[in-house]
Amino acid sequence: xxxxxxxxxxxxxxxxxxxxxxxxxxxxxxxxxxxxxxxxxxxxxxxxxxxxxxxxxxxxxxxxxxxxxxxxxxxxxxxxxxxxxxxxxxxxxxxxxxxxxxxxxxxxxxxxxxxxxxxxxxxxxxxxxxxxxxxxxxxxxxxxxxxxxxxxxxxxxxxxxxxxxxxxxxxxxxxxxxxxxxxxxxxxxxxxxxxxxxxxxxxxxxxxxxxxxxxxxxxxxxxxxxxx
Amino acid sequence: xxxxxxxxxxxxxxxxxxxxxxxxxxxxxxxxxxxxxxxxxxxxxxxxxxxxxxxxxxxxxxxxxxxxxxxxxxxxxxxxxxxxxxxxxxxxxxxxxxxxxxxxxxxxxxxxxxxxxxxxxxxxxxxxxxxxxxxxxxxxxxxxxxxxxxxxxxxxxxxxxxxxxxxxxxxxxxxxxxxxxxxxxxxxxxxxxxxxxxxxxxxxxxxxxxxxxxxxxxxxxxxxxxxxxxxxxxxxxxxxxxxxxxxxxxxxxxxxxxxxxxxxxxxxxxxxxxxxxxxxxxxxxxxxxxxxxxxxxxxxxxxxxxxxxxxxxxxxxxxxxxxxxxxxxxxxxxxxxxxxxxxxxxxxxxxxxxxxxxxxxxxxxxxxxxxxxxxxxxxxxxxxxxxxxxxxxxxxxxxxxxxxxxxxxxxxxxxxxxxxxxxxxxxxxxxxxxxxxxxxxxxxxxxxxxxxxxxxxxxx
Numbered sequence: 138x139x140x141x142x143x144x145x146x147x148x149x150x151x152x153x154x155x156x157x158x159x160x161x162x163x164x165x166x167x168x169x170x171x172x173x174x175x176x177x178x179x180x181x182x183x184x185x186x187x188x189x190x191x192x193x194x195x196x197x198x199x200x201x202x203x204x205x206x207x208x209x210x211x212x213x214x215x216x217x218x219x220x221x222x223x224x225x226x227x228x229x230x231x232x233x234x235x236x237x238x239x240x241x242x243x244x245x246x247x248x249x250x251x252x253x254x255x256x257x258x259x260x261x262x263x264x265x266x267x268x269x270x271x272x273x274x275x276x277x278x279x280x281x282x283x284x285x286x287x288x289x290x291x292x293x294x295x296x297x298x299x300x301x302x303x304x305x306x307x308x309x310x311x312x313x314x315x316x317x318x319x320x321x322x323x324x325x326x327x328x329x330x331x332x333x334x335x336x337x338x339x340x341x342x343x344x345x346x347x348x349x350x351x352x353x354x355x356x357x358x359x360x361x362x363x364x365x
Numbered sequence: 366x367x368x369x370x371x372x373x374x375x376x377x378x379x380x381x382x383x384x385x386x387x388x389x390x391x392x393x394x395x396x397x398x399x400x401x402x403x404x405x406x407x408x409x410x411x412x413x414x415x416x417x418x419x420x421x422x423x424x425x426x427x428x429x430x431x432x433x434x435x436x437x438x439x440x441x442x443x444x445x446x447x448x449x450x451x452x453x454x455x456x457x458x459x460x461x462x463x464x465x466x467x468x469x470x471x472x473x474x475x476x477x478x479x480x481x482x483x484x485x486x487x488x489x490x491x492x493x494x495x496x497x498x499x500x501x502x503x504x505x506x507x508x509x510x511x512x513x514x515x516x517x518x519x520x521x522x523x524x525x526x527x528x529x530x531x532x533x534x535x536x537x538x539x540x541x542x543x544x545x546x547x548x549x550x551x552x553x554x555x556x557x558x559x560x561x562x563x564x565x566x567x568x569x570x571x572x573x574x575x576x577x578x579x580x581x582x583x584x585x586x587x588x589x590x591x592x593x594x595x596x597x598x599x600x601x602x603x604x605x606x607x608x609x610x611x612x613x614x615x616x617x618x619x620x621x622x623x624x625x626x627x628x629x630x631x632x633x634x635x636x637x638x639x640x641x642x643x644x645x646x647x648x649x650x651x652x653x654x655x656x657x658x659x660x661x662x663x664x665x666x667x668x669x670x671x672x673x674x675x676x677x678x679x680x681x682x683x684x685x686x687x688x689x690x691x692x693x694x695x696x697x698x699x700x701x702x703x704x705x706x707x708x709x710x711x712x713x714x715x716x717x718x719x720x721x722x723x724x725x726x727x728x729x730x731x732x733x734x735x736x737x738x739x740x741x742x743x744x745x746x747x748x749x750x751x752x753x754x755x756x757x758x759x760x761x762x763x764x765x766x767x768x769x770x771x772x773x774x775x776x777x778x779x780x781x782x783x784x785x786x787x788x789x790x791x792x793x794x795x796x797x798x799x800x801x802x803x804x805x806x807x808x809x810x811x812x813x814x815x816x817x818x819x820x821x822x823x824x825x
Contacts, residue, residue: 146615152622159629190611217614218607224715239618239652241645242625291687317688321719322653323726330691352633353642 138253141185142166143173143199144215145192149238153186156242170194177203182210184249189216189227197230204231211252215240224320243354247306254302265300268360270339270347272300281339291316292335299348299358308355332356376549380542388534392527399523406516410495411476417447417509418497430505434460437507446512448481448494454504463508470498478513493517552581556588568596602666610659617655621648657786660716664793673798675820676717678708678751682742685721689729697734700725705742710749710817712798717815720794721751723787724813728755732810748800748819754812765804791815 140162144150147168154164165180167173170191177185177199185203189196200212214227217238227235233255234248265272269282277293279286288296294316299307309328314320332348340346349357417440425433437449441462450461458464467479476497482489496510555573562570571592572585624645631638686702693700721740728738736756743750760768768788788802795802795815803814 146619148619149615149622152619152626156622156626156629217611217618237656238614239621239648241649242622317684319684319688319718320715321722322656323688323722327688327692327722327726330695331688334691353628353645 138183139163139181140165140249141173141176141180141182141187141210143168143170143176143185143187143191143196145169145188145190152242153245156246160246168192170196170199174199174202177210178206178208183253185210185212186245186249187212187214187232189214189218189223197226200231211255213245213248213252241308241354243306243351244308244310247308247311247355250305251302251307251311254305265297265303267300267303267358268345268347270300270358272297279339281343286338288335288338292331292338295331295335296339296358299356302358304357304359306351306354306357311355374546374550376546377542380538380546384535384538384542387538388531391534392531395523395527395530399520399527402523403516403520406513406519407495410511410513410516414476414496414509414511418499421507421509425501430501430503433501433507437461448496448508448510448512450506450508450510452506452508454506456506459505461508463510466506466508467494479510483512549581556585563592568592568599599666606659606662606666613655617648617652621645621652624648654786657790661786661789661793664716664797673711673713675709676712676714678710678712678717678742678749678817679705681714681718681721682708682740682751685718685725686740688722689725693729693738696729696732698729698732699737700729701737701739703739703741703743705744707744708742708749709820710798711820712817713794716794716797717751720791720815721753723791724751724753724815727787728753728757728811728813731755731757733757736810744819745816747816749817751815751817752812754807754810756807756810759806759809759811760804762806768804 138161140157142150142153142157142164144153144166145168150166150168154166157164165176165182167176171193173185173187173191174194187196187199191199194202196214196216200214203210203212211233212231213234213236214232215236215238216223216227224235224237233252236245236248263273263275265274271280272293273279274297277290279288279293279296295312298312298315310320310322312328312331313323332350336346336348340348345361347358347360349359351357421433421436424436428435434451437451438460440447441449441460448461448463450463450466451459452461452466453459456466458466463481467481470477470479476495478493478495480491481494483492492512492514493516494510495513496508499507499509501507552575559570559572571589574585574589575582624641628638628641628645631641682705683702686700690700725738725740732738732755738756739752739754741750741752741754743752791813792802794800798815798817800815800817803816805812805814
C-alpha cells in the first residue's frame with residue numbers, strides 16, 4: 138500500500154516511515170503542509186497520515202484543501218494537541234481518523250489498515266464468514282460449524298466488526314469507538330472481558346481458535362494460524 | 366436573566382427615601398414660613414391696636430366718655446382697617462363702625478379674633494378681625510380692632526397650599542424616580558445580559574458603551590477592560606495547555622517510538638523483550654496520567670466549553686452499565702441500571718461518558734463480591750442527575766472532600782491499581798458542566814451523584 142506521511146518532527150517521521158516500510162508499505166514523506174498537499178494532490182495514495190500542526194500550512198488546512206480538490210484519500214490525523222475538542226475539529230475538517238500522540242505504533246498500523254479496507258469498495262455483504270464461523274447480517278444470527286451460537290446484540294456487533302476486519306489487528310480503542318461508539322480511555326480491561334466472553338461462545342469446544350489476542354496490540358479474527 | 370421590577374430596584378428604593386425626606390423638608394419649610402409670617406403680622410397688628418388704645422385711653426381720661434365717643438366716631442369715619450365699637454352694657458352700639466357686637470369672642474381681656482360683616486356693593490362680606498375689648502365704667506364696652514382679613518387669606522393660602530405642594534413634590538419625585546430607575550435599570554440590564562452571555566461561554570461579548578461618558582459608561586469601559594484581560598488570560602491558559610501538551614507529547618512519542626522500534630527487532634522470547642514491554646507499559650501509564658491531568662487542567666480553565674451540545678444522559682448510563690457489566694459479573698458484583706425519565710442536558714458526551722466510566726469502574730473496584738452497583742440517570746427537582754451507588758466500604762465523611770483532589774488515594778486503596786486521578790477527573794468534568802459532584806452515604810457504600818443543571822431553554 139502507498140502511504141503519505143506528513144510530519145514535521147523529523148525523528149518521529151523517521152520512526153514512522155521505517156515502521157511502515159517494515160510493515161510492507163510504500164511510503165512518501167513531507168515535513169511541511171505545502172509539500173504534503175502538493176504530494177497528496179499529485180499522486181494517488183491509499184492513506185495519508187498528517188500531523189495537525191505543520192509549518193507553512195496547518196494540517197487541518199491541508200486536508201480541507203485536499204477535500205476541496207475532490208481528493209478522497211483517507212486521512213488519519215496525528216496530534217500532540219490536547220484531545221477533547223481537537224478531535225472533533227479534525228474529523229470536521231475532513232479527517233477520517235484521529236490519533237493523539239504518543240500513540241502505539243500497532244494502534245496506528247491497525248487504524249490505517251482499517252482505513253484502507255474501508256476505502257476499497259465492498260459489495261454489500263449479508264453474510265460474513267471466517268473459517269467455519271458464519272454471521273448472517275440479515276437474521277442477526279451466528280453459526281459455527283453449523284451449530285447456532287447465542288449472541289447478545291452487543292456481542293453480535295463486536296463479532297461483526299472483528300469479522301469485517303478479519304485477518305487485521307483490531308485494537309481495544311478501535312472496538313470501543315466502533316462497537317460502543319464512545320471515545321475515551323477506559324482505565325481497566327473492560328474490552329478484554331467482553332472479548333473473553335465472546336471467545337468463550339465462539340471458540341470453546343473447537344479445535345481451532347478463531348479469535349486471537351495479538352500481544353501488545355489487540356485482537357484478530359482469522360481462519361488459520363498461518364494466515365495474515 | 367429577567368430584569369427585576371422597577372419597584373424592587375435599589376435605585377427606586379433610594380429615590381423613595383429621598384422623596385420622603387424632601388417632602389418632609391418642604392412641608393417643614395412651608396410650615397415654618399407660615400408660622401413666622403403670621404407671628405410677624407400679628408405682632409404688627411397688635412402693636413397698632415396697642416397704640417390706638419393708648420391714644421383712646423388718653424382721650425378717655427382727658428375728655429371722659431363723651432370725648433371718647435367723639436374720637437371713636439371720627440376715627441370710625443376715616444379708618445382704613447381700623448374697627449371701633451363703643452357699646453352699652455347690652456352690647457348695643459353707641460358709636461363706631463362695627464355693628465353688631467361680634468359673637469363668639471373668647472378671652473375678652475386679651476387679643477381676640479372674630480368674624481364680622483362688612484358692607485360691599487352687593488351686600489355683605491364676612492371678614493376676619495383682631496382686637497381687644499375694654500370694659501369702661503358704667504358697663505360701657507369698647508372694642509378696638511383691626512381688619513386682618515389679608516393675613517387670614519394668606520394663612521388660608523398656606524394651609525390649602527401645603528398638602529398640594531407636598532403631594533406634588535411626592536408625585537413628581539416618584540415619577541422622576543421611576544424614570545431614573547428605568548433608565549438605570551435599562552443600562553444595568555444590558556450589562557447583566559452581556560455578563561450572562563459571557564458566563565455561557567461567549568467570551569467575545571462586550572458591554573455596550575454609550576457616548577455620554579457618565580458613570581455607567583466608565584463602568585462599562587472598566588468591565589470591558591476586565592473582560593479583555595480575562596479573555597487574554599483564558600487564551601494564555603489555552604496556549605499553555607496546548608504547548609505543554611505538545612512539548613510533553615512529542616518527546617513521549619519519540620520515547621515510545623524508540624521502544625517499539627527496538628522491540629520489533631528483538632526475539633519475542635528474550636528477557637530484553639520483557640523489559641522493554643514493561644518500559645512501554647510504564648510509558649503508557651505515564652501518558653494516561655498526563656492525559657488525565659491535562660483534561661483536569663483544561664476543565665479548570667474552562668477551555669473545552671465550546672463543545673457542549675444537547676445530549677441525553679440515559680443512553681450513556683445504559684451504555685456504561687452494559688460496557689462494565691461483564692467486568693462486574695466477573696467480580697461477583699451485580700450491576701443494575703435503573704430506568705430513567707427525561708434526562709437531557711447540555712454537555713460533552715465524550716467527557717461525561719469518561720466520567721461515568723470512572724465512577725462505575727471505581728464502584729466495581731471497591732465493592733466486594735456479592736455486593737451491588739446501581740447506575741441511575743434521572744431528573745430530580747434539583748437538576749438532572751447521574752448516580753452510581755455501590756455497597757462497598759464507602760468513603761468516611763471527613764475524607765469525602767479530599768478524595769476529589771488530585772492524586773489523593775485513601776489508605777485503604779493505596780495498593781490497588783489506579784492513578785489517583787479518577788475522581789478528580791470526574792470532579793473536573795462536573796465543574797465544566799456547572800454540575801456538582803456529590804459523594805453521599807449509600808448506607809452502606811458510596812453514592813456518587815453528578816448533578817447537572819437543567820438545560821437552558823434556547824430559541825435557536
